[in-house]
Amino acid sequence: MKKINKLETLSQAEIDRIIEMGWEDRTTFEDIRVQFDLLEKEVIALMKANLKRTSFLNWRKRVRGRKTKIENLSDRFKSKKQKN
Secondary structure, three states: OOOOOHHOOHHHHHHHHHHHHHOOOOHHHHHHHHOOOHHHHHHHHHHHHHHHHHHHHHHHHHOOOOOHOOOOOOOOOOOOOOOO
C-alpha cells in the first residue's frame, strides 16, 4: 500500500495559511503541527516548494534558531485565524 504524502493532500488555501503562519514570528512549528499535522521538516519542504528561492533562503535565515519559532509561546499570543 502506497503511503499518501500529507503535503499532496493540502488545499491551496491550507498551503497559503501554512506559509502565512511560517512567516509569523510568534507562530511556532508546534502550532502548525497541531493545526495541520505537519512536522517542522514538512513545513520547511512546503515553504521551499512554494516560495521563490531567495524568499525561502531569507525565511530560513530568519527562523533558524529563533526561539519564538521553536518554543511554545502560544499563551502570549494567538491569532484569531488559528484553531484552538
